[in-house]
Amino acid sequence: MAGPYTLPKLPYAYHALEPSISQEIMELHHSKHHQAYVTNLNKALAASTAALSEGKLHDSAAQLSAIRFNGGGHINHSLFWENLAPASSPDAQTQAAPQLLAAIEATWGGLETFQGHFGAALLGIQGSGWGWLVREASTGQLRIVTLANQEAVVAGGEIPILGVDMWEHAYYLLYKNDKASYVKNIWQVINWRMAEARFVGRREDAFRALKTQAAI
Numbered sequence: 001m002a003g004p005y006t007l008p009k010l011p012y013a014y015h016a017l018e019p020s021i022s023q024e025i026m027e028l029h030h031s032k033h034h035q036a037y038v039t040n041l042n043k044a045l046a047a048s049t050a051a052l053s054e055g056k057l058h059d060s061a062a063q064l065s066a067i068r069f070n071g072g073g074h075i076n077h078s079l080f081w082e083n084l085a086p087a088s089s090p091d092a093q094t095q096a097a098p099q100l101l102a103a104i105e106a107t108w109g110g111l112e113t114f115q116g117h118f119g120a121a122l123l124g125i126q127g128s129g130w131g132w133l134v135r136e137a138s139t140g141q142l143r144i145v146t147l148a149n150q151e152a153v154v155a156g157g158e159i160p161i162l163g164v165d166m167w168e169h170a171y172y173l174l175y176k177n178d179k180a181s182y183v184k185n186i187w188q189v190i191n192w193r194m195a196e197a198r199f200v201g202r203r204e205d206a207f208r209a210l211k212t213q214a215a216i
């Protein structure tokens with residue numbers, strides 16, 4: 001049995017990312033949106049497993065879309081919360097990621113240039129989706145990828161370093177249609193220490209929060 005999954009606790013208070021991200025957004029985003037992905041993932045997994053146990057592959061297969069969508073929502077958000085930290089925290093300073101910063105410089109020529117490319121990718125997403133900085137496990141190469149809706153950042157061989165949620169629920173209550181300001185201000189609350197840990201770590205370690213839950 002793969003579930004039930006549970007909503008991970010945030011490593012900071014709902015108001016801790018202000019003024020970049022408001023308390024209202026964080027509270028709704030975590031306790032309502034993310035919780036809904038978890039609840040619906042558990043339901044779909046249970047229905048799929050029950051159908052299989054009755055020999056009904058067709059009914060099990062009918063759940064796959066819900067598992068993919070809600071599972072992706074749970075995975076992406078679990079990674080995302082860890083990517084954020086209060087602006088005053090030492091974790092939110094770029095000095096917390098010396099090896100990653102060196103790799104960003106080697107790849108894009110500098111942090112600001114990378115941020116420009118990453119921001120352009122985020123703002124280029126049509127509709128809802130996510131932008132990620134990932135590392136190719138085999139080559140160590142850094143890449144920017146965008147994924148639509150709740151497609152999970154789980155491509156084999158890719159380690160998610162840093163992700164930004166570009167669904168309207170992530171910014172609209174504070175920024176309205178000004179996505180560019182959300183994309184600019186989120187850099188104030190990026191957890192560089194976590195980004196560094198993922199950059200130097202194994203792929204499985206990036207997903208450790210989910211592993212713990214699966215073992216419950």
Ligand SMILES: [Fe+2]
Nearest residue numbers: 033165167170
């Ligand atoms: Fe979200």
